[in-house]
Amino acid sequence: MTTTNPSAGETGESGGARPLRADARRNRERILAAAEAVFAEKGVSASTEEVAARAGVAIGTVFKHFPTKQALLQAIMKGLLGRLDGEMAVLADDDDPGEALFTFVARMVEQAARKRTVVGLLAETGVDLQVASSVRMLRDGIETLLVRSQEAGTVRDDVRLDEVIALLTGICQGALHAGWDDDLRRRTLAIVFAGLRTPEAHR
Amino acid sequence: MTTTNPSAGETGESGGARPLRADARRNRERILAAAEAVFAEKGVSASTEEVAARAGVAIGTVFKHFPTKQALLQAIMKGLLGRLDGEMAVLADDDDPGEALFTFVARMVEQAARKRTVVGLLAETGVDLQVASSVRMLRDGIETLLVRSQEAGTVRDDVRLDEVIALLTGICQGALHAGWDDDLRRRTLAIVFAGLRTPEAHR
DNA sequence: TATAATCATGAGTGGCGACTCACTTTGTCA
DNA sequence: TGACAAAGTGAGTCGCCACTCATGATTATA
Numbered sequence A, B: 001m002t003t004t005n006p007s008a009g010e011t012g013e014s015g016g017a018r019p020l021r022a023d024a025r026r027n028r029e030r031i032l033a034a035a036e037a038v039f040a041e042k043g044v045s046a047s048t049e050e051v052a053a054r055a056g057v058a059i060g061t062v063f064k065h066f067p068t069k070q071a072l073l074q075a076i077m078k079g080l081l082g083r084l085d086g087e088m089a090v091l092a093d094d095d096d097p098g099e100a101l102f103t104f105v106a107r108m109v110e111q112a113a114r115k116r117t118v119v120g121l122l123a124e125t126g127v128d129l130q131v132a133s134s135v136r137m138l139r140d141g142i143e144t145l146l147v148r149s150q151e152a153g154t155v156r157d158d159v160r161l162d163e164v165i166a167l168l169t170g171i172c173q174g175a176l177h178a179g180w181d182d183d184l185r186r187r188t189l190a191i192v193f194a195g196l197r198t199p200e201a202h203r
Numbered sequence C: 001t002a003t004a005a006t007c008a009t010g011a012g013t014g015g016c017g018a019c020t021c022a023c024t025t026t027g028t029c030a
Numbered sequence D: 001t002g003a004c005a006a007a008g009t010g011a012g013t014c015g016c017c018a019c020t021c022a023t024g025a026t027t028a029t030a
Helices: A022-042 A048-055 A059-065 A069-094 A097-114 A116-123 A131-151 A161-177 A182-196 B022-042 B048-055 B059-065 B069-094 B097-114 B116-123 B131-151 B161-177 B182-196
Strands: none
Touching: A022 A048, A022 A059, A022 A069, A022 A116, A048 A059, A048 A069, A069 A097, A069 A131, A097 A131, A097 A161, A097 A182, A131 A161, A161 A182, A161 B161, A161 B182, A182 B161, A182 B182, B022 B048, B022 B059, B022 B069, B022 B116, B048 B059, B048 B069, B069 B097, B069 B131, B097 B131, B097 B161, B097 B182, B131 B161, B161 B182
16 A cells, blocks of 8 residues: 555656657646546546547547557556545544544545546456556555554454445445435445444444 | 237236237247346347347347337336336235345345346436336335334434435445455445444344 | 238448558657 | 657548348238
């Protein structure tokens, strides 16, 4: 977790080699932003041409940067996961450890409700590649939050990491479809959290 | 004879008119069965040709019975919902009212894990048509189960129908993707149920 | 059985979307 | 500034898939 932070770059291109021209870098960012917006609105089935149009570049440019639609999706996923990882690191260190897990889950579900991308990508089979490492980081981070919550006596000891992740993905999935509003989301999460809490932690 | 009577059919065609030839009826059932199987395995994005192949008929025959892929999906959905509705009626009358809701949810999630159709269809926008009435029935049934569970003191009074449905759809969604096994499903549901229970109902 | 419907067939159509490539434009560096 | 490599362009290719229709097969009725 915590990722050790790859300096100031937001590029997402890691480990690579040569410097990338100025216009290329700019277009790459535009494409990523456009893709994130388009996929967030219309889901991952939106066409690559729409992404290109939104970014203000030609379709070929998109495929020059991301040789495959999959690759584009994975790049987005990597960014999202990185940001989540950052939030998580903060929560693990700074906040009340008992409630940190709940805060994180709530925040992630809120994001999912807004961005269809997250959920669509979770559904894809192609989470195997480079993304896998990010997923593992996320998983490890959630585990940390879970363990601390349990040590603080907030979450029941017999709750396992797998169940937390299952609940998280499930609620994220659900948050998209039925037109959840803020209130419904809050109330639904409250039920799940109640199920996770120890008897003593119920106020 | 004739008049008003489509006999004892499970056809799903309701309110319609004329009697349907013998081979036609048989093929219609075959197509429905094949479609249910194919969509259950591969999701709703599976091609109509694959359905036709599995059913042992030509592609044209499928479209003769169901003018649109949507129509085919809706027919399946109607069947599934009908069956769920039946189960629900039984649970509402015969079983321990306190636990009936939990039983139903568990059963539906189990189905969802096996049949991608349910979930895929819930995600579709086109649930507006004839299916809507079936959805309403389902919703009403769940409400009955919820109210009875609350009257029996098993489920907290501040839980609303919307949250139960939100949890139900969410868990159904999640049950597909991450390769849930039986144990994980049981444990995850246990957490949700714990969140729904009154303090007194915790054993 | 003869006849007239209904029904089945499957090659064909149209459209869409991922991806390519020959060519043009642009940035960079001497 | 000139020259070259890196990057951008977008019409075109290819495959997939929902859906059609002229033709031939089956079933129900006289």
